[in-house]
Amino acid sequence: MIEFDEAGFSYGGTSVLxxxxxxxxxxxxxxxxxxxxxxxxxxxxxxxxxLVPTEGAVRFFGTEIAPSDRNAVAxxxxxxxxxxxxxxxxxxxxxxxxxxxxxxxxxxxxxxxxGDIEALLEWVDLGDRVDAxxxxxxxxxxxxxxxxxxxxxxxxVIVADEPTGNVDWDMAQRLLALxxxxxxxxxxxxxxxxxxxxxxxxxxxxxxxxxxxxxxxVQPAGADL
Amino acid sequence: xxGRRFRAIGGWLADADGADRVVPRGLHAGLSVGFLSAMxxxxxxxxxxxxxxxxxxxxxxxxxxxxxxxxxxxAGDDGIEEQARAALNVLRTTPGIQSVRMVELxxxxxxxxxxxxxxxxxxxxxxxxLIEVQTDRDMLNVPSLRLRLEAEAPGAVYDDHAAWRxxxxxxxxxxxxxxxxxxxxxxxxxxxxxxxxATAATAANGNAIQTxxxxxxxxxxxxxxxxxxxxxxxxxxxxLGTAVGVxxxxxxxxxxxxxxxxxxxxxxxxxxxxxxxxxxxxxVVAWAATRRATKxxxxxxx
Ligand SMILES: Nc1ncnc2c1ncn2[C@@H]1O[C@H](COP(=O)(O)OP(=O)(O)O)[C@@H](O)[C@H]1O
Ligand SMILES: [Mg+2]
Numbered sequence: 001m002i003e004f005d006e007a008g009f010s011y012g013g014t015s016v017l018x019x020x021x022x023x024x025x026x027x028x029x030x031x032x033x034x035x036x037x038x039x040x041x042x043x044x045x046x047x048x049x050x051l052v053p054t055e056g057a058v059r060f061f062g063t064e065i066a067p068s069d070r071n072a073v074a075x076x077x078x079x080x081x082x083x084x085x086x087x088x089x090x091x092x093x094x095x096x097x098x099x100x101x102x103x104x105x106x107x108x109x110x111x112x113x114x115g116d117i118e119a120l121l122e123w124v125d126l127g128d129r130v131d132a133x134x135x136x137x138x139x140x141x142x143x144x145x146x147x148x149x150x151x152x153x154x155x156x157v158i159v160a161d162e163p164t165g166n167v168d169w170d171m172a173q174r175l176l177a178l179x180x181x182x183x184x185x186x187x188x189x190x191x192x193x194x195x196x197x198x199x200x201x202x203x204x205x206x207x208x209x210x211x212x213x214x215x216x217x218v219q220p221a222g223a224d225l
Numbered sequence: 226x227x228g229r230r231f232r233a234i235g236g237w238l239a240d241a242d243g244a245d246r247v248v249p250r251g252l253h254a255g256l257s258v259g260f261l262s263a264m265x266x267x268x269x270x271x272x273x274x275x276x277x278x279x280x281x282x283x284x285x286x287x288x289x290x291x292x293x294x295x296x297x298x299x300a301g302d303d304g305i306e307e308q309a310r311a312a313l314n315v316l317r318t319t320p321g322i323q324s325v326r327m328v329e330l331x332x333x334x335x336x337x338x339x340x341x342x343x344x345x346x347x348x349x350x351x352x353x354x355l356i357e358v359q360t361d362r363d364m365l366n367v368p369s370l371r372l373r374l375e376a377e378a379p380g381a382v383y384d385d386h387a388a389w390r391x392x393x394x395x396x397x398x399x400x401x402x403x404x405x406x407x408x409x410x411x412x413x414x415x416x417x418x419x420x421x422x423a424t425a426a427t428a429a430n431g432n433a434i435q436t437x438x439x440x441x442x443x444x445x446x447x448x449x450x451x452x453x454x455x456x457x458x459x460x461x462x463x464x465l466g467t468a469v470g471v472x473x474x475x476x477x478x479x480x481x482x483x484x485x486x487x488x489x490x491x492x493x494x495x496x497x498x499x500x501x502x503x504x505x506x507x508x509v510v511a512w513a514a515t516r517r518a519t520k521x522x523x524x525x526x527x
Contacts, residue, residue: 050439070444078441088436092249104247105442149440 001026001061001188002047002080002157008055008216009042016042018216019056024157024190029183029206031199032192033221034213040161040192041085043213047159047190048080049073061156078106081150083160087142089134095145096121096130102153113152120148123178125171139166147175157188164198173201180206237449244450247437249430258422258455259462262507265415266463269408269503270470276404277496283397290390295328296356300380309354312378316358319373321365328355353382360385412506415459416514423455423518434523444523451519452512459511463504471500 004022008015016039024030024047032040045051046058052067061079065072081102089098100110100117110117121127124144129137137145143166150158158179164172176198183189183206193199202208210221296316300308316322333352367385374381427434437447474492492499 048439074438074441074443077439082439084439088432088439090247090249090433090436093246097246101247101437102440104244105437105440105446153441 003059004046004053004056005059006056007046007053007058009039009046009051010054011042016216017046017053020216020218022211022218024188026156026188027183027186028188029180029202029208030190031202031208031210032190032213032218033194033196033199033210036194038213039216040213043218044082044159044161044190044192047157048077048082078102078153079155080157080159081153081155083143083146083150083158083163085161085165087146089142089145091134093133094130095126095132095134095137098134099145099148099152102149106153117148117152120152123174124148125174140168140171143167144171144175147178151178151182155187157190158182160189160191162193163191164193164195169197172198176202177205237453244446245453246450247433247442247447248426248450248454249433258419258458258511259465261418261422262415262459262462262511263466263469265411266466266503266507267470268466269411269506270467270474270500272404272407272411273499273503274470274474274492274496276401276408277492277499279397279401279404281493283394283401286390286394286397290385290387290394292359292362294358294360294383294385296358296374297353297382297384298356298378298380299353299382304380305354308378308380309356312356312374312381315370315373315377316356319365319370321361321363323359323361325359326357328357412510415507416510419455419459419511420514420518423451423515424522426451426455427519427522444520447523448516448519452515455515456508456512460504460508463507467500467503470503471497 002024004020007017007020009017020043032043034040042051046053049058049060049065049067052058057064060076065076067073090101093101096117097104097110099120100113103110103113118127121130124147126141126144126148129141129145134142134145143163147160147163150160160179163175163179167175172195179189179191180202191198199208199210211218212221296312298305298308298312313325316325330352333355367383371383374383434447471492
């Protein structure tokens with residue numbers, strides 16, 4: 001569970017988020033919408049302590065983590081799987097190794113989870129790309145690999161920043177289906193997107209709440225979507 | 226406690242979680258760390274050999290001073306026998322004198338030949354009577370011996386070689402200290418340079434470090450990855466540099482008993498085991514320096 005308690009954030013002098021209070025309850029499914037540049041990525045980065053609020057607080061599973069407690073931050077990032085907007089990979093390692101990276105840094109031998117990784121790769125349709133290097137992937141393939149990496153540790157919370165930005169509609173639906181399935185398994189899911197079709201596609205499959213970000217504030221979006 | 230420490234070292238060496246793989250293999254950086262440490266190791270082996278040889282030399286010269294002396298008796302033909310007898314009497318009754326031997330004229334000629342050449346008629350030179358004395362430094366009181374000789378055999382000059390050997394001993398000692406200082410400076414330089422290289426490597430791999438942090442890597446995982454890479458690179462380079470240095474020393478002409486000082490710079494006996502310390506030291510230094518440097522720069526990169 002992630003709680004924003006009157007949290008605000010500014011880059012230098014530029015305030016992006018103001019007075020945001022928000023609870024991402026266990027098992028909830030949220031869409032975060034808003035035009036480009038409004039602060040969606042900023043809000044998501046606060047969810048895994050890539051950024052620290054400049055006002056107020058963000059609490060994780062009931063506690064506030066000090067940024068100086070670097071091991072606690074590392075532990076948080078294992079509990080929160082992230083699909084980053086820019087999908088960073090280690091370019092010298094294969095797709096398979098990149099997807100297994102969270103296992104490696106947690107000291108879990110990839111061999112132990114080889115079955116999981118294979119299944120996951122099939123799910124995101126990258127089964128034939130395991131030996132490729134990240135720079136050889138297309139934008140859509142990168143995002144699928146990033147999603148696979150985000151869920152490999154079976155985290156409690158999954159944060160996805162525009163996960164369907166670079167994929168075609170079929171793949172977008174498949175990624176959504178995967179996220180919905182993870183949500184059914186009890187995971188908390190937060191997706192930042194500007195693709196309203198994705199939200200419509202989710203309707204009826206999952207009880208999703210839609211949050212609109214505007215002027216640094218978060219409001220529940222109406223039923224007009 | 227000690228068991229845990231050993232297990233930690235074992236885990237570090239075994240790299241069970243494959244931390245190594247996450248650091249991109251920068252060919253350039255890897256080579257320069259290895260090359261640098263190879264050069265340092267090569268120089269360190271030479272300095273080490275110099276330190277050992279200088280120590281050996283100082284020791285052997287010192288013990289020569291300690292153990293042998295000569296008594297020269299300079300007197301007119303008539304008095305020489307008498308003076309010699311008196312001098313021998315003094316020596317026999319002095320504690321700390323172990324043995325006494327007259328140096329024959331033929332032997333004196335042989336000793337002088339290298340200096341004067343074979344053609345000089347040695348018989349025509351006013352050679353002193355030479356007595357070689359083996360002493361026990363701890364028991365012998367040289368000033369008192371000198372006083373007694375002066376009284377009983379005024380033509381006898383006691384020479385324990387200290388006058389000309391002592392400066393050599395001092396020089397050898399200083400050379401040894403100099404070589405040891407060289408070793409210390411090289412170790413320090415290696416630490417500084419590897420620290421800089423590690424800082425540069427973390428900076429160059431800032432993106433990789435950020436990615437690792439974002440997927441939940443702890444600092445010690447990342448530090449281990451970098452220190453392993455650098456430590457093994459430095460150790461491999463140092464092994465190579467040491468091997469070249471040792472080979473070079475092995476092919477140096479061996480020191481003969483009377484050999485000029487520099488000829489004796491090679492290693493002897495257990496001295497051949499000393500260069501093993503060079504790569505070990507390089508590895509430990511690399512480990513400590515990169516650990517420090519990466520720990521410090523992780524804060525900057527994530
Ligand atoms: N690192 C940064 N430094 C300064 N300003 C930034 C930085 N990242 C984002 N911003 C600014 O903050 C605002 C919100 O950005 P972002 O959270 O990326 O929006 P979104 O994801 O909704 O497109 C934008 O105006 C952007 O220019
Ligand atoms: Mg964004």
